[in-house]
Amino acid sequence: MKVLVYGSGAREHALALKIKQSPLLEKLYLCKPNDGFAELGEVLEADDFAGLAEIALEKQVDLLVVGPEDPLVKGIADEFKKAGIPVIAPTKDWAMLEGSKSFAKNFMQRNNIPTAGYEIITDAKDIYNVLEKFTVPVVLKADGLAAGKGVYIANTRIDAERTLYEYLEGKFSEASSKVVVEEFLEGDELSLIALWDGNTLLPFIPARDYKKLEEGNKGPNTGGMGSYCPVSLELKEYEELEKYVKQLETALKNEKADFVGVVYSGLIMTKEGLKVLEYNMRFGDPETQPLLMHLNSDLLDIFRLAVNKELHKAELKWKSGQTFCVVAAADGYPENPKKGGEIKNVDEIVKNHGVTVFYAGVKKQDGKLAANGGRVLSVCQSGPLAQKCIYDALAELDFCDKIYRKDIGEVSLSKEVCAKDEGCCGNCGF
Ligand code: AMP
Ligand code: GLY
Numbered sequence: 063m064k065v066l067v068y069g070s071g072a073r074e075h076a077l078a079l080k081i082k083q084s085p086l087l088e089k090l091y092l093c094k095p096n097d098g099f100a101e102l103g104e105v106l107e108a109d110d111f112a113g114l115a116e117i118a119l120e121k122q123v124d125l126l127v128v129g130p131e132d133p134l135v136k137g138i139a140d141e142f143k144k145a146g147i148p149v150i151a152p153t154k155d156w157a158m159l160e161g162s163k164s165f166a167k168n169f170m171q172r173n174n175i176p177t178a179g180y181e182i183i184t185d186a187k188d189i190y191n192v193l194e195k196f197t198v199p200v201v202l203k204a205d206g207l208a209a210g211k212g213v214y215i216a217n218t219r220i221d222a223e224r225t226l227y228e229y230l231e232g233k234f235s236e237a238s239s240k241v242v243v244e245e246f247l248e249g250d251e252l253s254l255i256a257l258w259d260g261n262t263l264l265p266f267i268p269a270r271d272y273k274k275l276e277e278g279n280k281g282p283n284t285g286g287m288g289s290y291c292p293v294s295l296e297l298k299e300y301e302e303l304e305k306y307v308k309q310l311e312t313a314l315k316n317e318k319a320d321f322v323g324v325v326y327s328g329l330i331m332t333k334e335g336l337k338v339l340e341y342n343m344r345f346g347d348p349e350t351q352p353l354l355m356h357l358n359s360d361l362l363d364i365f366r367l368a369v370n371k372e373l374h375k376a377e378l379k380w381k382s383g384q385t386f387c388v389v390a391a392a393d394g395y396p397e398n399p400k401k402g403g404e405i406k407n408v409d410e411i412v413k414n415h416g417v418t419v420f421y422a423g424v425k426k427q428d429g430k431l432a433a434n435g436g437r438v439l440s441v442c443q444s445g446p447l448a449q450k451c452i453y454d455a456l457a458e459l460d461f462c463d464k465i466y467r468k469d470i471g472e473v474s475l476s477k478e479v480c481a482k483d484e485g486c487c488g489n490c491g492f
Pocket of ligand 2: 271285286342345346347348349
């Protein structure tokens with residue numbers, strides 16, 4: 063198969079690498095890759111999606127895989143469908159499950175999918191009446207895409223009033239002209255990524271990401287500072303998750319969701335049971351990095367079954383144990399990350415510690431790799447000694463602006479995991 067992967071982050075690097083490992087792959091094309099993984103394929107450039115679809119037709123591309131959300135809501139899948147090229151991406155109408163929080167809430171309500179109680183507000187004159195229906199903390203969500211910054215948890219009524227006013231007055235332009243006001247939920251969060259072929263929903267193992275910048279889940283929200291999979295669940299939680307997957311599959315069937323792509327459910331395990339916080343219509347970043355490393359099956363074969371509407375025949379095989387991912391960002395992230403810091407020794411840390419590195423905000427300058435954005439790279443590893451290997455690798459990473467969380471994973475890192483104090487124990491199996 064000739065495959066085109068669209069997107070520039072560590073998630074797309076992981077997708078490209080996994081697809082590259084498939085015996086079904088004849089040729090890999092990339093659109094907008096960063097300089098850290100551009101050499102995995104031939105880079106295609108176009109002015110718009112129609113232009114890209116035309117080039118893809120010329121190159122006889124058999125499949126488009128899209129990473130980020132922006133092109134989805136702007137209709138990349140629709141253009142490729144028009145050109146007759148199969149896609150792993152929802153059409154514009156179904157991308158709305160991510161592109162509009164109110165669309166997603168209405169979908170959940172129609173299909174009895176458990177979620178936080180909510181109200182939708184568009185007019186500042188209704189602020190008082192709407193907030194009267196909630197206690198604090200209360201959650202405010204800009205309806206449209208706001209680069210991951212549109213969710214705000216207000217701890218006081220005054221804060222909620224002020225923020226809601228700012229949102230409706232255009233804090234996120236059109237994206238916050240409508241706001242979902244939502245009940246605050248408490249519990250552990252899970253990310254459930256699933257493939258959908260129009261008939262069958264195929265769930266991946268549950269993953270967890272760490273959205274806060276600082277250890278102990280403190281500080282501002284980020285795109286994600288780390289992740290791991292699978293998340294250990296108690297039997298009751300596992301049963302709830304299975305029930306939810308069936309419910310979502312039925313909902314998508316009932317609503318005739320005729321796309322092939324990913325449905326990512328942001329879930330929370332509350333005292334009253336599992337509830338949905340959000341939908342994304344794409345692979346999560348950074349969840350995809352450990353998920354694809356943990357997957358033993360041929361991802362391209364699974365995609366092939368999906369576009370043939372044969373996902374019911376697919377079986378996902380996973381490694382044992384867990385896989386972890388820690389993100390190294392540039393100092394100042396998320397507000398004002400430092401750019402230009404050189405990243406000197408990635409090959410060495412990979413060799414010394416057996417880790418896999420996926421690049422995100424990087425650029426080549428005079429042949430040298432430098433930071434070019436907030437999240438710079440993801441360091442991943444599987445197995446019982448994975449955390450130790452990752453953190454040894456990160457300590458050795460020669461990138462002066464690096465910041466990273468040291469508490470990614472269920473079990474906090476302990477010296478006992480590794481017999482040696484320095485470097486990797488060498489027993490990781492990589
Ligand atoms: P979202 O983009 O809707 O997933 O929101 C981003 C993050 O905000 C979630 O991962 C949660 O940590 C938090 N969040 C969203 N909705 C709620 C809620 N109703 N109650 C508590 N936290 C929430
Ligand atoms: N990790 C959350 C997301 O991809 O939106």
